Amino acid sequence: MTQAIDQIFVLTKHWLVGLVPVGAQPLCSAILSVAAIIIVFATLFAITTWLERKGLGRMQNRYGPNRVGPFGLLQPIADGVKSLTKEDIVPITADHAVHFLAPVLLVAASLMGYAVLPIGRNMVLVNLNAGVLYFFAVGSLMELAVFMAGWSSRSKYSLLGAMRAIAQMISYEVPLVLASIVVIMQAGSLSTVSIVNMQATYSGIWPHWFVFTPWGFAGFVLFMVAATAESNRSPFDLPEGESEIIAGYYTEYSGFKFALFFLGEYIGMFATSGMAITLFLGGWSAPFSFSFLTWIPSYFWFFAKLLALIMVFIWIRGTLPRLRMDQLMNLAWEFILPMTLLNLLTAGIWHFMPAGSLRWLVCGSMVVVPCILLSSRMKHKKKLQVRIYHYSE
Amino acid sequence: MTVSFLILAVLTVAGTAAAMGLRNAVHCVLALTMGFAGVAALYLQLGAQFVGLAQIMVYVGAVAILAVFAIMMTHSPESANSPVFSSQWSWGCIVAAAVFAVLARAICSSAASAHVQPPQPDATVQQIGDALMHRYVLPLEIMGLLLTAALIGAVVIAMDRREEMK
Amino acid sequence: MIGEGILKGMAETARNFFGSYVSKDRLVTLQYPEQRDPQIEAARSFPFLVCDGGDWQQAMRCVACQICEKECPPKCIFIEKSKDKKPDANGKLQFYPAVFNIDISVCMSCQICAEVCPFDAIKMDVDHDLSSDDRFGGLLLNKQRLAKSNEYYNSIHPTEAAAVDARLAGERARQEAKAKAAAEAKSAAEAKLAAATPVQPAIGEPR
Known part of the structure; x- marks a missing residue:
């Protein structure tokens, strides 16, 4: 019975695919999986916009949306109708073809990453040998989409926003990949499925998630910071800094194309969160191995973890102010990059040391000590000059 | 020749041809990117996952962006009035013909054109990694050193500039 | 450590988040159409025409002298004087505005019309729920929509x-x-x- 609940989507798909002639089966199977992924994550996007507005509202002691439907739950539908019926304005000097292609490419690129995310047991679109590499490769397509959007609009704000976004995405792609390499080193595989399978084992009730090791924890935090920057979320949302450059690279987009940018950004955020879950938080595996919990299906755990990470993203957005460009770059190159490199070394030492408390001590101090040293160095470098006002005092 | 190969081949050739023929430099880069992506898809179709994905990551993700940045830093979009074809096109044709001859000769004399279907090599990521770490470890290290030196050089150049500005 | 301040800030937002569910007086937002702040007496939005009781056509104080039309800085008032005379609220024969339009999308709420009116006929309203789905007709107020009673003026x-x-x-x-x-x-x-x-x-x- 528990097996059946766990595998219900897999079995349904097999049954549906069995209904069509043999020649069309691979195509049919692919279409079914892709449609399911698009529907589920687009719905999650809608829910997240509501959650985000509610959560941010409550953090600022406001109600958030509460007019459309009970608790404002139908707000995403109202937003969708609004953006669909809005006029689609394209600047007269814009490069029309590129201007049109940019949002399409962005959404396509952000959706492609889901192909290798194991959402549940046996629930992965393709089990690629180089799954993690694939994920980062399609992630790099987003930079191109952002550039296309910014350049084709023929607006200074769009271009500046695109330059900022690309500089930021390139800078943070390095730590993002380096932070995930520790997992690949430990798992000895680039396949997402085998990485999750390796973590879905238990000693006692505790799972062998990579986040429960010093290098795994550091890697997870670094990965999440880099993922926040990569998906242009607050506090790294300079590319769309309203106070300086209106809305960054999508300044000149309106109506449904703007909604597509929004969608692409959130879908990309879910994808990187899903990757973090796959790499560090044990994918679809349960956090405890209690026998009375086994009836909970594997995809439930994946989505619970995903929602938890989304909550953290919202929480951080409600807390932190936007960084300056130099602060952003300094953080990437002076703190996160050295930390990820040291983390690689830590993971290597962890691999070759015998299990025990000594290993914990050595590796733990290898993470904590550089962190303290680097952050104190960053703090000491801070020199605030006293600004003198000539006219306002 | 399957349908997917045909589609990818047409995409690749069209992309690279457009990269040569288009007037707008940024359009050229985007078309070239399409060509890169097509080549990567061809690699993937041949079962070379690592090479195909590395192609996407390096060429689409990095080289195309680099080219775009270079164009934006140096070239103003209004000055696209120069002719697409260079005045020394005859020299270009000679060079192209020479390259084509060399490549054609190499292909014709190679074993691949002997129409014997070789057993498909099973190049997994693991094997590539093993080869890089054992047999080709010295070239890899030398490359790494070279790239690090280039990186440091770039940083030094950038630092010098800042000193001057002060 | 680098994350210290961040954690402190996150604790603060979390306190606000949960506190807003626990104590109602944290939520200062007014649920606007249902709840409203008490009206401030000095508030003003757009002009209206005062009528002295009874039928608004009859009782309008305005005598179409067109001073406000001439004084209006953005020229948002349009008046057409009547050909005949009608008795006003006091029973005196007066001219009256055949057409009196104010385009409130142009009006800048300067109150000059109310200042110059010698008959106390035009005064400033406080009504601001004026959103309309017709951006031309909906914001062009005619005589009927402008006419409001003296009691209303007394109440605002x-x-x-x-x-x-x-x-x-x-x-x-x-x-x-x-x-x-x-x-x-x-x-x-x-x-x-x-x-x-x-x-x-x-x-x-x-x-």
Whole structure:
């Protein structure tokens, strides 16, 4: 019975695919999986916009949306109708073809990453040998989409926003990949499925998630910071800094194309969160191995973890102010990059040391000590000059 | 020749041809990117996952962006009035013909054109990694050193500039 | 450590998040269409035309003198003077505005029209729920939409309206007294006239 609940989507798909002639089966199977992924994550996007507005509202002691439907739950539908019926304005000097292609490419690129995310047991679109590499490769397509959007609009704000976004995405792609390499080193595989399978084992009730090791924890935090920057979320949302450059690279987009940018950004955020879950938080595996919990299906755990990470993203957005460009770059190159490199070394030492408390001590101090040293160095470098006002005092 | 190969081949050739023929430099880069992506898809179709994905990551993700940045830093979009074809096109044709001859000769004399279907090599990521770490470890290290030196050089150049500005 | 301040800030937002569910007085937002702040007396939005009770067509104080139209800085008032005269609230024959339009999408709420009006006929409204799905017709207020009663004026600007009412009442009383005096003088003159027939009528006799 528990097996059946766990595998219900897999079995349904097999049954549906069995209904069509043999020649069309691979195509049919692919279409079914892709449609399911698009529907589920687009719905999650809608829910997240509501959650985000509610959560941010409550953090600022406001109600958030509460007019459309009970608790404002139908707000995403109202937003969708609004953006669909809005006029689609394209600047007269814009490069029309590129201007049109940019949002399409962005959404396509952000959706492609889901192909290798194991959402549940046996629930992965393709089990690629180089799954993690694939994920980062399609992630790099987003930079191109952002550039296309910014350049084709023929607006200074769009271009500046695109330059900022690309500089930021390139800078943070390095730590993002380096932070995930520790997992690949430990798992000895680039396949997402085998990485999750390796973590879905238990000693006692505790799972062998990579986040429960010093290098795994550091890697997870670094990965999440880099993922926040990569998906242009607050506090790294300079590319769309309203106070300086209106809305960054999508300044000149309106109506449904703007909604597509929004969608692409959130879908990309879910994808990187899903990757973090796959790499560090044990994918679809349960956090405890209690026998009375086994009836909970594997995809439930994946989505619970995903929602938890989304909550953290919202929480951080409600807390932190936007960084300056130099602060952003300094953080990437002076703190996160050295930390990820040291983390690689830590993971290597962890691999070759015998299990025990000594290993914990050595590796733990290898993470904590550089962190303290680097952050104190960053703090000491801070020199605030006293600004003198000539006219306002 | 399957349908997917045909589609990818047409995409690749069209992309690279457009990269040569288009007037707008940024359009050229985007078309070239399409060509890169097509080549990567061809690699993937041949079962070379690592090479195909590395192609996407390096060429689409990095080289195309680099080219775009270079164009934006140096070239103003209004000055696209120069002719697409260079005045020394005859020299270009000679060079192209020479390259084509060399490549054609190499292909014709190679074993691949002997129409014997070789057993498909099973190049997994693991094997590539093993080869890089054992047999080709010295070239890899030398490359790494070279790239690090280039990186440091770039940083030094950038630092010098800042000193001057002060 | 680098994350110290971040954690402190996150604790603060978490406290706000949960606190907003626990204590209601954290939530200061007014649920606007249902709940409203008490009206501030000095508030003003757009002009309206005051009517002295009864039928708005009849009772409009405006006599179409067009001073406000001429004074309006953004030129958002359009008045067409009537050809005939109608009795106003006091029963006096007056011109009246055949057309009186204010384009509130142009109006800048400067209150100059109310300042210059010699008849206290145009005053500033406080109504701001003026959103419309028709951006041209919906924001062009005609005579009927502009006409509002004096009671309404009293309810939105009590102090100001009381002063205006007192002034108007004083003027009316003065006029009535004047009229009465004139009538008395007239009747006295008539009596005099009857007494001594070939006498010149008094100069400056009121009409």
